[in-house]
Amino acid sequence: MPQITVDYSAVMTPAFDRVGFARALHTATVEIADAKPEACKTQYRPSALTAFGYEDPEEQRHAVVHVTIGLLTGRTEETKTRLTEAVLELLREHVRDDGFVLHASAEVRDLAASYRKFER
Template structure:
């Protein structure tokens, strides 16, 4: 059920272990949100262009957006955010001269409009 979208700067295409991040996140976040790792879905989108701060170069970003069905406490969402940041930090190999900003947003998906099927 958790729907995860990860946007990342193109400078990180070789230094961000996206698959490793997703698999580790699914496992670590499952107990926090009460969901089995098999129910997590993560997709990655490279950012065509981004401007960070005064755009003097040497900066990149990763933004993780996690959608959960309503009902999780604020504390659980904050704990999930911490897990996301920890896993991202472990999945990005430092690049000399490149500062990486990692952010996370956890939001409620409306139970009344979320639908799923398997084919």
């Protein structure tokens, strides 16, 4: 915990500073949600094809990025909202304008009561 997943259009890969974004996001998550730095884990999942409205996906004029942060229960809605806003600001800073329209979104959710993990 936190479990962070970043789904994004592959077309934006050259414009997306993923390492910088993860570092900044981990820092924000520690500061805002009182997480431990070593607990922050981020996975990136590029999507080869993004369909937007009626646009031909081959034109690649639009890119989508959605960040999901799963936290153990107990954070207030205000804390979750602050973290979500921080994510959007960090995306503005770490995805440079590269000729596509960027559609960015984020959500912070509680992990299910069944959540378990292990380390080796």
